[in-house]
Amino acid sequence: xxxxxxxxxxxxxxxxxxxxxxxxxxxxxxxxxxxxxxxxxxxxxxxxxxxxxxxxxxxxxxxxxxxxxxxxxxxxxxxxxxxxxxxxxxxxxxxxxxxxxxxxxxxxxxxxxxxxxxxxxxxxxxxxxxxxxxxxxxxxxxxxx
Numbered sequence: 001x002x003x004x005x006x007x008x009x010x011x012x013x014x015x016x017x018x019x020x021x022x023x024x025x026x027x028x029x030x031x032x033x034x035x036x037x038x039x040x041x042x043x044x045x046x047x048x049x050x051x052x053x054x055x056x057x058x059x060x061x062x063x064x065x066x067x068x069x070x071x072x073x074x075x076x077x078x079x080x081x082x083x084x085x086x087x088x089x090x091x092x093x094x095x096x097x098x099x100x101x102x103x104x105x106x107x108x109x110x111x112x113x114x115x116x117x118x119x120x121x122x123x124x125x126x127x128x129x130x131x132x133x134x135x136x137x138x139x140x141x142x143x144x145x
Contacts, residue, residue: 047059116139
C-alpha cells in the first residue's frame with residue numbers, strides 16, 4: 001500500500017470515530033434529559049400561604065412519578081419567588097388516606113402562627129413519611145384532624 005492511501009484511511013477512521021463519539025454524547029444527554037425528575041414526574045399545586053411578613057411561603061402540593069406511586073401530599077417552605085420543586089416536600093410528606101385535598105393527595109392544612117412558626121394539620125389515617133421540626137428557621141408543629 002502506498003503512503004497516501006494509508007494516510008487517507010487513517011484520516012477517514014479518525015473522522016468516523018469523532019462522529020461516533022459526538023453522536024454517543026448527544027444520545028447520552030438525551031437519555032439524561034429524559035430521565036430528569038421534571039420530565040418524568042408531575043406536581044399539582046394545592047394551596048400556597050405567605051408568612052405574615054411575606055419572607056417565606058408554605059406550599060401544599062401533590063408530587064408523583066408515575067402509575068405505581070400513590071397520591072401524595074407534600075409541604076415545603078420556600079422563598080417567596082421560589083418555584084415548587086420536582087421533589088418531595090422539605091417540611092412534610094405523606095401518602096394514602098381516605099380524605100383527599102384538591103391536589104388529590106391526603107388532606108392537610110397549613111397555618112402560619114407567627115413569622116417563624118408553621119402549624120400543619122393532617123388526617124390521621126395518612127402515612128407520614130417525613131415531618132421536619134424546623135426548616136429555614138421556621139418551627140414546624142403538627143396535629144392530626
